[in-house]
Amino acid sequence: xELRRKTLKLMGSHIDILIFDSVDAETIxxxxxxxxxxxxxxxxxxxxxxxxxxxxxxxxxxAIKVHxxxxxxxxxxxxxxxxxxxxxxxxxxxxVQTWRIGxxxxxxxxxxxxxxxxxxxDPNQIILNEEEQSVYLARKGMAINLGALAKGYIADLxxxxxxxxxxxxxxxxxxxxxxxxxxxxxxxxxxxxxxIQNPVETRGNHLFTIxxxxxxxxxxxxxxRNHTENGKTYHHILNPKTGYPVETSVAGLxxxxxxxxxGEIWTTRLFGKDIKDILEEVNNLPDxxxxxxxxxxKVYYTSRVLDKIIC
Numbered sequence: 001x002e003l004r005r006k007t008l009k010l011m012g013s014h015i016d017i018l019i020f021d022s023v024d025a026e027t028i029x030x031x032x033x034x035x036x037x038x039x040x041x042x043x044x045x046x047x048x049x050x051x052x053x054x055x056x057x058x059x060x061x062x063a064i065k066v067h068x069x070x071x072x073x074x075x076x077x078x079x080x081x082x083x084x085x086x087x088x089x090x091x092x093x094x095x096v097q098t099w100r101i102g103x104x105x106x107x108x109x110x111x112x113x114x115x116x117x118x119x120x121x122d123p124n125q126i127i128l129n130e131e132e133q134s135v136y137l138a139r140k141g142m143a144i145n146l147g148a149l150a151k152g153y154i155a156d157l158x159x160x161x162x163x164x165x166x167x168x169x170x171x172x173x174x175x176x177x178x179x180x181x182x183x184x185x186x187x188x189x190x191x192x193x194x195x196i197q198n199p200v201e202t203r204g205n206h207l208f209t210i211x212x213x214x215x216x217x218x219x220x221x222x223x224x225r226n227h228t229e230n231g232k233t234y235h236h237i238l239n240p241k242t243g244y245p246v247e248t249s250v251a252g253l254x255x256x257x258x259x260x261x262x263g264e265i266w267t268t269r270l271f272g273k274d275i276k277d278i279l280e281e282v283n284n285l286p287d288x289x290x291x292x293x294x295x296x297x298k299v300y301y302t303s304r305v306l307d308k309i310i311c
Contacts, residue, residue: 003186006033011040011151012102013175017158019167020185028165035161036154042070043150045093045143052144056093060140063129071133073146073153073261074126080265081123081240087272088265089240091123093143101236102225108234114243117141121240152218152264155179179216179260193310199223199252199293207291207299210308212256218263220271221252222295237271246272249294253278256289256305266290275300 002021006029009015017032019025044050055064055074066074077090094117100106109117125138137144146153151174158172159181169182171192180192187193191211198205199221210217222235222245239246253271255263266288270278275292282290282302289308292300 004029006030008033008036010036011044011154011174012046013151014173015175016173017170018172019162019170022167024165028162028167031165032158032162035158039069039150039154039157042067043073043146043154045096045145045147052146055135055137056143059137059142063127063132063134063136065132065134068133069153069157071128071135073149074135074144075128076153076261076265077144077146077149078123078126078128080269083269085273086269087240087246088148088268089121089123090144090146090149091121091126091142092238092240093145094120094141095238095240095243096145096147097143099234099236099238101227101234106227108227108229109243118243121243148268149261149264151175151177152179152216152260152262155216155260177216177218177260177264180212181214183213191310196254196291197221197252198297200295200297207293209310210256210305211310212308214258216257216260216263217254218257218260218267219252219254220267221293222246222248223251239272248272249296250275250278250292251295251297252291252293254291255282256291256308258287262288 003018004021004025006017017029042051051070058064080086081089098109120139120141127136127138155172155174159179162170171180178194183190184192191213193209194212194217195206195209197219198207225236227234235245237246253267255266257263282288289302289305
């Protein structure tokens with residue numbers, strides 16, 4: 001069977017949707033693109049008119065009733081932001097917007113600016129009302145940023161949508177966030193082949209290729225977006241405790257999981273921890289594996305990754 005593909009630029013990323021040929025393949029792919037646009041408008045912190053930004057604009061003013069998908073993702077994000085020693089914090093919005101790494105108006109904030117903003121990044125001050133499906137940010141100036149989670153959550157939703165449309169196998173790549181389901185009928189072993197990026201080389205240079213089915217691969221790395229000023233380079237992965245880029249020997253962290261949002265959660269929660277701690281924590285998580293690459297090019301991975309390596 002032939003793979004049908006739709007490629008576009010959305011959510012600041014290069015996106016690919018692949019499904020196997022069917023009578024309605026083109027219609028299904030076109031509808032999938034429209035759904036992606038809808039989700040971008042729902043979850044974006046860079047679109048001033050998005051549903052998420054309505055919550056942010058009303059920080060310290062009033063609770064906003066939101067779509068169940070948005071409520072669910074904020075709830076997931078808050079739970080993992082409040083977990084002990086987590087490097088994920090969805091309330092980091094004010095600091096992300098001040099740095100603007102990856103945008104034309106990027107700047108290095110002063111220490112005073114950072115210190116002031118850290119006071120309004122407490123995820124416990126995101127007040128959720130389950131019955132009303134509303135979100136209230138308790139202090140003025142607070143802002144939720146779901147950039148660390150949204151692509152994975154959207155990928156999971158898109159796979160469910162494709163299944164409902166009768167698609168039995170396919171792959172979604174949201175800017176390097178990959179989720180594959182069903183049999184890769186074009187490969188003899190029916191596994192989808194995913195390259196693990198070498199973070200110390202240019203994009204497209206892979207350490208090795210793994211085979212997956214009904215799984216996701218999410219990679220986070222300091223190589224993706226950065227800014228150099230006065231001879232110092234700042235990457236985009238911010239430490240929510242300091243407000244500055246994470247200081248780490250890890251250049252790239254890939255998580256292999258069943259749900260793509262779990263990959264997003266754990267790449268962010270763990271990025272900033274020691275290699276030993278990352279491996280130990282992942283080994284205690286069911287159905288989750290990881291690959292770590294250091295800034296010196298050394299590679300570490302959990303034991304079950306070996307079974308997935310194809311070449």
